Amino acid sequence: MTNRSPKTNQNYIFRALRKNWALIFALLMVAAASATFAVYYLKYARLIDTTLRDGGLAKSSTIYAAPRVLAQGDAARPETIAQQLRRGGYSDSRDNALGWYKLLRSAIEIHPGRDAYNQESAVIRVENGRVAQISSLKSGGSRAQYALEPEPVTNVFDHTREKRLVVPFNAIPKVMVNAVLAAEDKRFFRHSGFDAVRILRAIWVDLKEHRNVQGASTITQQLARTLWLGPERGWRRKIPETLITMHLEQTLSKQQIFGDYASTIYLGHVGSFGIRGFAKASELYFGKDLSQVTLPEAALLAGLIQAPATRNPFFYPERAKARRDVILNSMQQDGFITAQEYQAAVSAPLHVIRGATDTSDAPYFVDLAHESLQNDFGDYDFQNNGYRVYTTLDMDLQRDAVEAMRVGIQETDREMRKRWKNYGTGETPLVQAALVALDTQTGAVKAVIGGRSYNTSQLNRALAKRQPGSSFKPFVYAAAFGSALNKGGQVITPATTVDDEPTAFLFNGKTYQPSDFESGIEGPVTLRYALVHSLNVPAVKVAQMTGYDKVARVAHAAGLNDVQASPAMALGSYDVTPLEVAGAYTIFADSGQFMKPYLVQSIRNADSSPVFESSPQGQPAIDPRAAYLVLNLMQDVVTSGTGWEVRTRGFTLPAAGKTGSSRDGWFAGFTSKLICVVWVGFDDNRDIKLTGAKTALPIWTEFMKRAHQHSAYSNPQPFQPPSGLASAAIDIDSGELATPDCPKVRREYFIAGTQPSQFCHLHVRGLAAIP
Numbered sequence: 001m002t003n004r005s006p007k008t009n010q011n012y013i014f015r016a017l018r019k020n021w022a023l024i025f026a027l028l029m030v031a032a033a034s035a036t037f038a039v040y041y042l043k044y045a046r047l048i049d050t051t052l053r054d055g056g057l058a059k060s061s062t063i064y065a066a067p068r069v070l071a072q073g074d075a076a077r078p079e080t081i082a083q084q085l086r087r088g089g090y091s092d093s094r095d096n097a098l099g100w101y102k103l104l105r106s107a108i109e110i111h112p113g114r115d116a117y118n119q120e121s122a123v124i125r126v127e128n129g130r131v132a133q134i135s136s137l138k139s140g141g142s143r144a145q146y147a148l149e150p151e152p153v154t155n156v157f158d159h160t161r162e163k164r165l166v167v168p169f170n171a172i173p174k175v176m177v178n179a180v181l182a183a184e185d186k187r188f189f190r191h192s193g194f195d196a197v198r199i200l201r202a203i204w205v206d207l208k209e210h211r212n213v214q215g216a217s218t219i220t221q222q223l224a225r226t227l228w229l230g231p232e233r234g235w236r237r238k239i240p241e242t243l244i245t246m247h248l249e250q251t252l253s254k255q256q257i258f259g260d261y262a263s264t265i266y267l268g269h270v271g272s273f274g275i276r277g278f279a280k281a282s283e284l285y286f287g288k289d290l291s292q293v294t295l296p297e298a299a300l301l302a303g304l305i306q307a308p309a310t311r312n313p314f315f316y317p318e319r320a321k322a323r324r325d326v327i328l329n330s331m332q333q334d335g336f337i338t339a340q341e342y343q344a345a346v347s348a349p350l351h352v353i354r355g356a357t358d359t360s361d362a363p364y365f366v367d368l369a370h371e372s373l374q375n376d377f378g379d380y381d382f383q384n385n386g387y388r389v390y391t392t393l394d395m396d397l398q399r400d401a402v403e404a405m406r407v408g409i410q411e412t413d414r415e416m417r418k419r420w421k422n423y424g425t426g427e428t429p430l431v432q433a434a435l436v437a438l439d440t441q442t443g444a445v446k447a448v449i450g451g452r453s454y455n456t457s458q459l460n461r462a463l464a465k466r467q468p469g470s471s472f473k474p475f476v477y478a479a480a481f482g483s484a485l486n487k488g489g490q491v492i493t494p495a496t497t498v499d500d501e502p503t504a505f506l507f508n509g510k511t512y513q514p515s516d517f518e519s520g521i522e523g524p525v526t527l528r529y530a531l532v533h534s535l536n537v538p539a540v541k542v543a544q545m546t547g548y549d550k551v552a553r554v555a556h557a558a559g560l561n562d563v564q565a566s567p568a569m570a571l572g573s574y575d576v577t578p579l580e581v582a583g584a585y586t587i588f589a590d591s592g593q594f595m596k597p598y599l600v601q602s603i604r605n606a607d608s609s610p611v612f613e614s615s616p617q618g619q620p621a622i623d624p625r626a627a628y629l630v631l632n633l634m635q636d637v638v639t640s641g642t643g644w645e646v647r648t649r650g651f652t653l654p655a656a657g658k659t660g661s662s663r664d665g666w667f668a669g670f671t672s673k674l675i676c677v678v679w680v681g682f683d684d685n686r687d688i689k690l691t692g693a694k695t696a697l698p699i700w701t702e703f704m705k706r707a708h709q710h711s712a713y714s715n716p717q718p719f720q721p722p723s724g725l726a727s728a729a730i731d732i733d734s735g736e737l738a739t740p741d742c743p744k745v746r747r748e749y750f751i752a753g754t755q756p757s758q759f760c761h762l763h764v765r766g767l768a769a770i771p
Contacts, residue, residue, distance in 0.1 A: 060155045060156065060382075060383060060384075060386065061155065061156040061382040061383070061385065061386060061387035061388070061389060062152050062154075062155055062156070062387075062388055062389065063152070063153045063154050063155070063156060063366065063369055063370075063389045063391060064117075064150040064151065064152050064153060064388060064389065064390045064391060065150050065151045065152075065153050065362075065391060065393040065394065065395045065398075066150060066390070066391060066392050066393055066394050066395075066444075066446075066601060067117055067118070067147040067148055067149065067150040067390075068084055068147070068148045068150075068395075068396070069145050069146070069147050069148070069712060070124065070131055070134070070145060070146050070147075070148060071131065071134075071144060071145040071711060072131050072132070072133065072134060072144060072145070073130055073131060073711070074130060074131045074711040075129055075130055075711070076124075076126055076129070076130065076131050077126060077129060078103050078104065078106065078107060078108040078124075078126055079103070081101075081108050081124060081148070082101055082103055082108060083289065084148050084149075084151075085099070085101050085110065085148060085149055086289045087151045087165075087283070088117075088148065088149030088150055088151050088152070089149060089152065089165060089166065090110075090149055091167065091168075091171040091291070092171075092291070093168065093170050093171050094111075095168055095170055096113065096167075096168060096171060097113050097114065097115060097168075098112075098113045098115050098116055098149070099111055099112040099113040099116045099149065100113075104123075106125060106126050106127065107123055107124060107125040107126060108123070108124050108126075109121070109122075109123045109137065110122050110123070110124070110146075110148075111137075112149075114608060115388075115608050116149060117147065117149050117150055117388075117390065118146070118147045118148070118149065120136055120138070120143075120146075121136070121137035121138055122134055122135060122136055122137055122143065122146050123135050123137055124146060134146045150390055151395055152164070152165065153361070153362060153365075153366060153391070153393065154273060154361075154366055156370065156373065156382040156383065156387070156389065162273060162274040162275070162276050163270075163273045163274070163275055163276065163280050163284070163361070164263065164264070164275075164276035164277050164280055165263070165277055165279040165280040165283070166263040166277070166279075167259065167262065167263055167277070167278075167279045167290060168259050169255040169256065169258050169259035169262075170255075171279075171290070171291065172258075172259065172262055172278070172290065173290065173291055173293060173298070175293065175294070175295050175298045176262070176278055176290065176293060176298045176301070176302075177258065178298075178331060178334075178336040178337075179295075179298040179299045179301070179302035179327055179331060179336075180219070180258075180262070180278075180302045180305075181334070181336070182302070182327055182330040182331040182334050182336055183299075183302040183303065183305060183306075183327045183330065184218075184219055184222070184302070184305060185218045185219045186330075186334050188218060188219050188220075188254065188258070189254050191218065192249050193218060193220045193221070193245040193246060193248065193249035194218060194221075194242075194245065218245070219257065219258060219261050220245045220248050220249055220257055220261075221241055221245050222261065222265070223248065223257060223260055223261045223264070224240075224241050224244035224245050224248060225241060226261070226264045226265060226266070227260075227264060262277060262278050262279075263276070263277040263278075263279065264276050264277060265277060265278070265305055266308060267280075267281040267301065267304045267305070267308050268281070268304055268308035268309060268312050269308075269309075269312075270284045270285075270314075270361070273361055273363070275308075278290055278301050281301055281304070282297070282301065285297075285300075285301070285313060285352045285353070286351070286352060286353060287353040294345075294348075295328070295337065295341060295344075295345045296324060296328070296345040296346075296348040297351075299324045299325075299327040299328045299331065299345065300313065300320060300321075300323075300324040300327075300350070302327050303320065303323035303324045303326070303327045304320070304323075307323075311323050313350060313352045314352060317350050317352075320350060321350045324350070325346045328342055328345050328346055329342065329346075362393055362395075362398045362447075362448065363454040363458075364448045364449060364450030364451070364454065364460045364462060365391075365393050365398070365445070365447070365448040365599070367450075367458070367460055368445070368448060368460070368462070368463075368579075368599055369389070369391050369393075369599045369600065372598075372599050372600055373389065373600065376600070377600075377603070377612070380603070380611075385605065385606060386605070386606035387603055387604065387605055387606070387611075388603065388604045388605075388608075389600060389603050390600075390601045390602045390603070390604075391599050391600055391601060392439070392444035392445050392446060392598065392599055392600070392601050393445070393446065393447070393599075394446040394447060394712075396710050397437055397446045397447040397674075397707050397710070397713075398446075398447045398448075400447070400703055400706035400707050401435050401437065401447040401448075401449050401703055402449065403702075403706065404435070404699055404700075404702035404703035404706060405433060405435060405449050405452075405699055405703075407698075407699075407702050408433075408678075408698040408699030408700075408701075408702050408703075409431075409433055409452065409680075409699065411698045412431060412433075412665075412680055412690075412694075412695045412698070412699075413430065413431075415690055415694055415695070416431060416688070416690070419689050419690065420689075429682065429683070429684075430452065431680055431681060431682055431688060431695070432451050432452055432457075432461055432680070432681065432682065432683055433449070433451070433452060433461070433678065433679065433680045433681075433696075433699065434449060434450050434451065434460075434461035434462045434464070434578045434678070434679045435447065435448070435449040435462070435578075435676065435677070435678050435679075435699065435700075435703065436448055436462050436578050436579050436581075436582040436597075436676070436677050437582075437674055437675065437676045437703070437707070438582050438583065438586070438595075438597055438674070438675040438676075439673075439674065439675075440586065440589045440590060440670055440671070440672060440673055440674055440675050441590060441595070442595055442616045443583060443586055443595030443596055443597045443598060443616055444597075444598060444599075444601070444616070445579075445597050445598065445599045446674070448460075448462050448579075449462070450462045450463070457683075459683070461578070461679060461683075462577065462578045462579050462679075463577050463578075463579060464577060464578075464679075465562075465575035465576065465577055466575055466576070466577075466662070466663075466664050466679065466681060466685075467572055467573055467574070467575060467576075467662040467663065467664070468572040468576050468581055468660050468662065468666055468668075469571065469572040469660035469661045469662035469664070469666055469692070470534045470536075470539075470571065470572060470642075470658065470659060470660045470661060470666075470692075471572060471581060471658050471659065471660030471666040471667070471668045471677075471692070472555075472560075472563075472569075472570075472571070472572030472576075472660070473531055473534065473539045473570065473571070473572070473658065474531070474585075474588060474630045474633075474634060474658055475551065475554050475555050475558065475560070475584070476539055476542055476543045476546070476551050476570045477527060477531055477539075477542060477629075477630050477633065478554055478587070478588070478622050478626050478627065478630045479543075479546050479547075479550045479551040479553070479554040479622075480492040480527070480542045480543075480545065480546040480551075481493065481494070481625075481626040481629045481630065481751065482554070482622050482623050482626035483546050483547075483550065484751055484754045485623055485625075485626070485751065490545060490546070491754050492527070492542065492545060492546065493527070493629075493735075493748075493750050493751070493754050493755070493756075494526065494527050494528040494629055494632070494633060494748055494749065494750070495526050495527070495528070495730050495735035495736070495748050495750070495755075495756055496526065496527050496735060497524050497525060497526050497527075497734065497735045498524070498525065498527070498530065498538045498541045498542065498545075499523060499524050499525075499537075499538075499541075500521055500522040500523060500524075500525050500530065500535050500537050500538050501521055501523065501537065502521070502537070503537050503540070503541065505540055505544060505567040507548075507566055507567050508566075512540075512566075512567040512568060514536045514537055514540050514567070514568075514571055515536065521537075522535060524733075524734075525538060526732065526733075526735040527542060527633075528633050528636065528732075528748070529732070530542075531630075531633045531634070531637070531641075531658075532633060532636045532637050532640065532641035532642070533641055533642060534637075534641070534642045534658075534659060534661075536571055539570045539571060540567050540570045540571065542570070543567065543569065543570035544567065548565035548566055548567065548569060548570075549565045551565065551569060551570065552564060552565040552569060554621065554622055555569075555584070557587070557594060557619070557620075557621035557622070558583070558584035558585075558586075558587045558594050558621050559580055559583045559584050559594060559596065560574075560576050560580055560581075560584050562574055562575060562576065563576070572660060572662060573662075578677045578678075578679045579597055579677075581666075581668055581677045582597060582668070582675050582676070582677040583595065583596060583597040585668050585669075585670060585675050585677070586618075586675065587621040587622055587627055588627050588630055588631045588634065588656070588670070589631070589656075589670040589672070589675055590618060591624040591627055591628070591722060592620060592621055592622045592623055592624040592626065592627040593618030593619065593620060593621065594618060594619045594620075594621040595616055595618050596616070596619075598614055598616065600612070600614060601613075601614050602614065623751075624722040624724075625722055625724050625725055625751045626751070628719070628721050628722055628725065628749070629725075629749055629750075629751070631656050631719055632656075632719070632721075632749055634656035634657055634658055634669070635654075635655070635656045635719070637656065637657055637658055637659070638655055638656065638657050638669065642658075642659040642691070642692075642693050643657050643658070643659050643667065643669070643693060643697060645693060645697055645698075645701070646669070646697065646700075646701050649698070649701045649702075649705075650701070650705060651701050651704050651705050653671055653704075653708055653716050654671060654672065654716055654717065654718045654719060655669055655670065655671050655704070655716075656669060656670060656719070657669020657670065657700070659691065659692040659693045659696075659697065660692045660696075661690075661691040661692045661693075663681065663682075663685060663686065663687040663688065664679060664680060664681030664682075664688060664692075664695075665679070665680040665681065665688060665690055665691060665692040665693075665694065665695030665696040666678070666679055666680075666692045666696050667692050667693070667696035667697045667699075667700040669700060669704070671704070671708065671713075671716035672716040672717045672718075672719065673708070673712075673713040673716045674704070674707055674708070674713055674716075676700055676703055676704060676707075677700075678696040678697075678699045678700045678703075679696060680692075680695035680696045680699070721749060724751065724752050725749050725750065725751060725752060726749075726750050726751075726752040726753070726755050727747050727748065727749050727750070727755075728747070728748060728750065728755045728756065729745050729746070729747050729748075730745065730746065730747075730748045730756065730760075731744065731745060731760035731762065731763060732744045732745065732746050733760075733762060734760045734761060734762045734763075735756065736756050736758045736759060736760040736761060737756050737757070737758065737759045737760060738759075738760055738763075739759050739760050739763050739764055741763040741764075742760050742762075742763045743763070
């Protein structure tokens with residue numbers, strides 16, 4: 001054997017490398033590609049596994065409306081209860097993680113899952129269209145009421161907002177599954193994530209047409225894009241899409257993949273919300289549960305997948321129907337339906353429901369809630385931790401507000417056309433409006449409308465600073481009546497008289513002279529008459545008698561922090577928002593307590609554990625006796641004062657309120673259950689030249705009539721005076737104790753010890769004052 005020198009060995013190696021360089025290079029490239037593939041596969045596998053482990057589709061936080069509470073005696077049917085549960089995410093399948101229900105002959109069983117809002121299983125029995133009994137399935141004990149699963153409103157968004165209803169595969173009707181398979185991926189249950197036949201066909205069509213015409217993405221690939229990649233196109237995206245698709249197919253069952261796809265696919269916009277998933281789309285386009293969709297409806301939904309904007313059935317019904325019919329033809333060719341079923345389906349008209357307007361989806365409320373989450377809960381990562389944010393929004397009241405706004409604003413438009421030429425054009429735009437409704441006792445915000453159309457303008461007028469006009473006057477009178485409680489303070493009562501006459505007020509070296517907007521000069525009047533008829537000069541005189549600073553302090557205690565002490569303050573000349581006014585009126589409706597408006601009721605984390613629970617606490621603002629005196633005066637406003645049309649329009653329940661007229665129209669009022677404030681005006685602050693009674697009051701009345709038909713707000717109680725008040729019969733002109741000769745007498749309330757002692761000087765016959 002010949003020994004080779006080291007140099008000879010080296011030469012041998014070099015010759016071998018030169019001879020096999022191509023093979024070696026290929027092996028190195030394969031190794032590098034394999035390593036790269038492994039690195040990226042593991043990267044996306046960890047991403048997917050983390051998402052699935054953290055709750056999958058529930059990773060993004062969701063904003064919910066308040067739960068609907070059923071009580072014994074409420075109007076209901078088992079079917080309508082089931083419908084409400086489905087809106088909340090329940091189904092009739094026991095596999096539903098959130099919860100399931102079982103319809104009985106005249107009852108419904110409710111079985112919550114781990115993530116349900118209400119964890120108690122119950123059976124609700126119905127007789128003659130009303131809830132007869134609510135019983136716990138665990139203990140058998142009777143319950144006075146039961147909170148149903150809240151309705152999801154939207155996700156916690158950054159630059160988008162969406163509506164989504166997650167449903168498992170077994171809750172998707174077969175007709176919907178077949179329609180999607182025919183439209184998107186007929187071999188879905190047979191391939192492993194990639195359809196080779198479809199890919200080859202797509203390549204052939206694209207080459208023939210010299211452009212990208214034929215799509216080849218499977219349902220799994222589409223799900224990969226939807227959840228992890230986004231809408232961008234190109235080969236750079238294809239690599240991660242392929243890796244994610246492979247891992248999804250290895251990790252999830254076909255049924256899980258289809259269920260996630262069916263809950264996340266984008267199907268267009270309704271109002272300001274993007275619609276994700278067939279369950280929510282069925283609800284918004286057809287007004288029905290996904291389990292109830294018909295063959296042509298399922299084909300219509302499947303036809304939206306590729307081009308939801310240009311085939312939106314609300315705006316492009318012909319395109320939507322044409323695509324629907326193509327899907328139906330594919331279903332027949334693939335053997336999913338018979339020829340007879342195909343003919344019946346293509347002959348069916350396109351039937352969609354426009355009931356879900358953008359405002360009834362509460363977009364302005366959602367904006368407020370989102371702002372509250374950012375400002376008040378900044379430490380919470382709502383984008384990534386799957387919180388459930390339960391708000392105070394009452395969907396029934398929100399829908400009532402939408403309809404009341406529609407009816408009332410039409411009336412306002414008619415009045416505006418009488419006074420404005422070219423009304424509704426660029427020269428004179430349409431007036432805008434806002435409505436805020438609060439729970440009287442807690443300050444919980446129940447409904448919000450911030451404009452005529454969110455699609456047209458996202459400016460939330462419920463937060464717009466405007467002058468409240470005479471709707472501020474109750475705070476002047478509250479400060480005045482409360483002054484008698486201060487040692488040495490001036491005694492001012494509802495029977496106190498002031499002269500309604502032209503008056504100039506000197507303040508800080510300047511003269512302020514108000515005029516009356518809604519009436520002429522009245523002469524001597526009681527403070528009751530002055531507030532009920534919204535007289536301006538008496539209001540400023542009362543503020544002067546009380547002290548402008550004291551009035552401002554009452555306003556600040558009620559949350560109106562921008563109000564400054566001055567004569568003009570008495571007539572509402574400082575800017576406030578409708579939401580602030582609604583909160584401020586809680587001091588009258590809630591015995592002198594200021595209840596700060598709030599929108600977030602509670603928050604739970606992804607494990608359903610509570611992390612926040614609101615506990616509204618009232619802050620004393622004025623004495624309960626002073627609050628009641630003002631309330632009692634405002635009751636007269638809606639019966640015989642500037643707000644008298646509240647009664648003639650059919651709202652007869654115990655209520656109090658106040659009109660407001662500046663450059664805008666206002667009406668603020670309440671019952672023992674609800675506070676509602678309505679504002680109407682131009683965005684550019686021009687004078688609408690109409691009173692609040694002609695603009696805001698019709699909307700307020702229409703809303704309150706509708707709202708109080710719901711069981712939660714029905715039967716508001718009459719307002720009861722607190723202890724520490726006294727009453728006396730007085731002459732309504734002089735404000736003094738009535739004599740037998742006084743022609744107009746009323747029983748007036750006073751803080752005990754402040755009632756008048758002098759008999760009416762206008763109708764006195766030898767009567768002396770009470771010692």
